[in-house]
Amino acid sequence: MVEAPKLLPGHHYDTRRVFEAVAKEAVHFLGDEKDKYKAMRTLLERSREMPESEEKILIKGIRLGEQLEGMEVGACWKVLADFWAEMLLYVAPSDNVKERIEGLTRGGEFVTYLWALLSHAGILKREEHQVGVGGA
Numbered sequence: 001m002v003e004a005p006k007l008l009p010g011h012h013y014d015t016r017r018v019f020e021a022v023a024k025e026a027v028h029f030l031g032d033e034k035d036k037y038k039a040m041r042t043l044l045e046r047s048r049e050m051p052e053s054e055e056k057i058l059i060k061g062i063r064l065g066e067q068l069e070g071m072e073v074g075a076c077w078k079v080l081a082d083f084w085a086e087m088l089l090y091v092a093p094s095d096n097v098k099e100r101i102e103g104l105t106r107g108g109e110f111v112t113y114l115w116a117l118l119s120h121a122g123i124l125k126r127e128e129h130q131v132g133v134g135g136a
Contacts, residue, residue: 025058
């Protein structure tokens, strides 16, 4: 998100704005706390009274972390592995060939190498699907 936002789906300006908003939330809520984990737990407790519609992205992320903590170790790692595999396969296909090739000339990023492999295999576009439609 920071080093190569143009390689991600959507407009890089939107990606940058979301990243900066979350970074600003983290600085605001966690500040100079030495124990970030404790600060996040405290923030999570305070947010329980907040309507879900008002939750910040950071709080949603902390809540997700809490859910992962509550899972059995094997199940937690399965969820994380599935998430990252799906995320990388979603991000890698791209029609921004110019940026990908320029990235390769600079040594490339992991996602650019995935793009090259997927392109070689004939996977040129990401599958667009909607959650909750047709059993997905």
